[in-house]
Amino acid sequence: MTRALAIVLCFFTTVAAHSEPDPHAPxxxxxxxxxxxxNIRLGSANDGPDRWEVRRDKVFDTIRDLNxxxxxxxxxxxxxxxxxxxxxxRYAAAGVHRDDGLLQGEAATIxxxxxxxxxxxxxTFWLSGTPDVAGSNTWGAACNRTCTWVRxxxxxxxxxxxxxxxxxxxxxxxxxxxxxxxxxEQIAARTPTDPFVVTGDLNAAEDTAVVRxxxxxxxxxxxxxxxxAHHPHHPHNPDSPAGTFTGFDLDNDGGDRKxxxxxxxxxxxxxxxxxxxxxxxxxxxxxxxxxxADLTIEP
Numbered sequence: 001m002t003r004a005l006a007i008v009l010c011f012f013t014t015v016a017a018h019s020e021p022d023p024h025a026p027x028x029x030x031x032x033x034x035x036x037x038x039n040i041r042l043g044s045a046n047d048g049p050d051r052w053e054v055r056r057d058k059v060f061d062t063i064r065d066l067n068x069x070x071x072x073x074x075x076x077x078x079x080x081x082x083x084x085x086x087x088x089x090r091y092a093a094a095g096v097h098r099d100d101g102l103l104q105g106e107a108a109t110i111x112x113x114x115x116x117x118x119x120x121x122x123x124t125f126w127l128s129g130t131p132d133v134a135g136s137n138t139w140g141a142a143c144n145r146t147c148t149w150v151r152x153x154x155x156x157x158x159x160x161x162x163x164x165x166x167x168x169x170x171x172x173x174x175x176x177x178x179x180x181x182x183x184x185e186q187i188a189a190r191t192p193t194d195p196f197v198v199t200g201d202l203n204a205a206e207d208t209a210v211v212r213x214x215x216x217x218x219x220x221x222x223x224x225x226x227x228x229a230h231h232p233h234h235p236h237n238p239d240s241p242a243g244t245f246t247g248f249d250l251d252n253d254g255g256d257r258k259x260x261x262x263x264x265x266x267x268x269x270x271x272x273x274x275x276x277x278x279x280x281x282x283x284x285x286x287x288x289x290x291x292x293a294d295l296t297i298e299p
Contacts, residue, residue, distance in 0.1 A: 031157060032271055032294045036068035037199035037260050039167070039288035042075040042106055050248045050283060052080065058285035060087040063111075066276060068292055070152070071111040072165030072199030072262075078103045090115065094122040095148035095165075101134025108148045108165045108200070117152040120160060124148045125186060127168070127179040139178050141169035147183055151194065159297050162187075162196035168210065170203045180213040187265070188218045195267035195297055198223060201288065205257045206242075214263065223263040226293035229270040244275060244289045253277060254289055262293040269296045 040059050043052035063071060063084075071091070076084075081093055091111040099105030101124070112119070125131035127145040129138040137144040147166035154160070164183060169175045180202075187196055204210035206225070215223045231242065243254030254277065264270065273293035278285070 032296050033070065033154075033161075034066070034068045034292060034294050035070045035072070035163065035197050035199060035262050036063075036066060036290055036292040037072045037074075037165070037201070037262050038063065038290035039074040039201045039260060039286060040076060040080065041286045041288070043077050043080045047248065047287075050287070055283065055285055056080075056083060057087075058280040058283065060084065061280060062276065062278065062285045062290060063088060066290065066292055069113045069116060070163055070197075072163065073107070073109045073111065074165075074167040074201045074288075076107045076109040077105070078107075081107065081109050084111065092119070094119060094150045096124045096134075096146075098126070098144050098146045099135050105144075106167070108146050108167050110148055110150050110163055110165050112150065112152055112163075116156070117154055119150060120153045121151040122149065125182075127166070127175070127182060131182060131186075139175040140172050141175035142171040143169060145169055145175075145179065147179075147186070147200075149186070149190075151190075160192075160194045161297065162190055162194055164196065164198045164200075166198070166200040166202075168200070168202045168204060173210075176202070176204055176210045177213060180210050184214065184217055196265045197268070197295065198263040198265075199261065201260050203259055205259060211261075217265070221266050223265055224268075224270065226262045226264055226270045226273040226295070227258070227275065227291060230273045242275065244291060246284055246287055246289070248284055248287045250279070250282070250284070258291075260288055260291045262291055264293075264295060267298050269298055270294070271296055 092114040095107045095109040097105045097107040126136045128136040130136045149164045151162050168179050242258045244258050244260040246252040271294040276290045
């Protein structure tokens with residue numbers, strides 16, 4: 001049993017799964033997979049009126065309302081994952097935490113609908129020159145960083161696909177660039193070669209070398225930015241902001257710097273995609289907007 005799978009089993013809840021009505025339901029709910037990326041902001045931060053205990057219900061309500069089948073979380077601390085699973089029993093969780101490979105520090109946790117999918121495989125690697133060493137940081141990043149992946153099997157259709165969820169460093173450009181290269185290598189080495197999705201807070205705008213490295217992919221595949229597949233306007237068009245980070249500034253609509261992504265490899269049709277900019281009771285649920293896409297595996 002892998003370390004990541006052991007943590008999944010620790011987190012797994014036994015409450016009956018359920019789903020809420022989805023105001024943005026995909027056209028083909030039986031075959032479309034709604035994938036979301038959401039940096040929920042670490043719960044131990046001293047954020048005053050936006051501290052976790054005040055806004056956690058806003059996070060729960062946002063995830064519940066968007067009705068995603070799979071959610072790539074960033075900055076998820078252990079107690080936040082526990083509270084998410086208790087509030088949203090539809091989901092199980094995969095992923096270990098970055099400091100010790102168990103339950104210390106933040107995690108790039110993946111939530112998945114446990115009534116729709118079975119977990120075929122999962123693991124976590126560190127964004128470093130020693131990716132299998134828990135807690136490692138060899139590239140000078142401000143923090144040790146991880147990528148968690150899952151291979152999910154759709155119980156109804158039999159379709160299988162991978163999700164790679166990550167959070168790049170917020171200070172070191174060289175570390176971000178090396179992280180992008182490592183993730184491309186890990187995707188290329190996946191077995192079997194099912195379709196795949198990448199979710200994450202890359203701390204990098206769309207026109208950076210980091211994002212270009214990811215999107216360029218490998219010799220036989222490239223990545224598509226699902227949001228741009230449906231919103232192809234220029235990223236710096238002030239009339240159509242695409243930014244995803246607000247820092248809890250209520251006058252900030254994210255601007256034009258999109259640093260959160262749902263990216264697909266070949267084999268997917270992008271049915272819909274958007275950024276959720278909601279406020280609840282006048283406050284943002286997190287300092288990042290969640291971003292989501294409805295995806296169908298091509299026949």
